[in-house]
């Protein structure tokens with residue numbers, strides 16, 4: 569028999585540096601998919617090639633080129649932060665290489681190349697429902713506090729748009745640096761503005777220091793409620809945040825505690841392979857990125873060339889550990905439920921407990937255009 573053809577998937581992630589938790593979670597999620605579903609699809613063997621860009625866009629672009637030219641990778645995937653995903657767009661377009669964003673969340677990323685699709689989510693998609701929830705729950709005045717780059721700007725814009733449309737008032741908009749932030753001076757500004765709540769976006773991993781400084785500065789004692797995107801109460805670090813995190817309300821697409829048979833199976837397989845580490849939303853972006861690649865290859869009967877693969881991606885749907893998802897044929901972004909959650913102590917572990925669902929949301933940034 570002829571040797572089975574291998575399809576290489578280049579997974580480019582920050583495996584070291586300040587965003588290493590993203591790389592660890594996404595790669596573990598992708599590997600969990602292959603452990604559960606096997607390493608062959610449509611008669612082809614799938615091989616993951618994991619490369620570390622250390623969170624630096626120049627490296628992401630160089631590694632993407634090397635993977636395509638030297639290693640004959642047919643699909644690129646991963647991309648832990650918006651600037652890293654953006655750096656790959658020209659490579660994807662020029663080489664017609666399908667590229668699956670498993671982590672980054674700025675809405676405009678999928679507009680940067682016809683060959684980009686996404687299995688994480690967009691900040692507009694999961695910030696808007698937090699605005700809906702806040703306005704419906706006696707919150708009148710809010711200060712926004714976001715990381716000063718793509719996803720933060722998107723979160724600020726869409727929370728604000730929705731909250732104001734429903735009658736809320738934004739009293740101040742604070743932007744904090746992405747690199748090595750010290751939140752203390754910014755939290756003092758929030759405190760002085762005396763809002764009912766502060767709405768926060770920070771990238772995965774940054775929530776621990778924020779939560780500590782939020783508690784130390786006495787904002788909760790001053791009656792300021794913390795509402796956020798689920799990136800802040802990331803399940804990877806939530807349990808170590810302790811009491812100050814309890815009661816935080818967030819909006820996001822995945823919680824480890826999501827109650828479904830698909831998620832129970834996923835969490836069990838993930839924990840078994842990763843020394844009991846909790847899978848967070850980043851890991852599910854990796855898991856579903858592989859689900860998308862397998863489903864597209866089944867549809868094309870193994871044809872991994874760019875145009876055929878991207879045509880197959882459009883309109884795919886499946887049941888994820890997060891709930892039902894599909895790929896918007898117009899935008900190549902993911903359509904998914906967004907859940908409003910509250911941090912609670914559940915049998916001695918802090919969990920994001922879902923209590924309200926906004927069903928089948930598209931990226932509102934594109935719906936608007």
Ligand code: DHB
Nearest residue numbers: 649650672673771772799
């Ligand atoms: C991005 C990074 C994150 O860690 C996150 O939680 C959301 C978005 C980004 O850079 O797009």
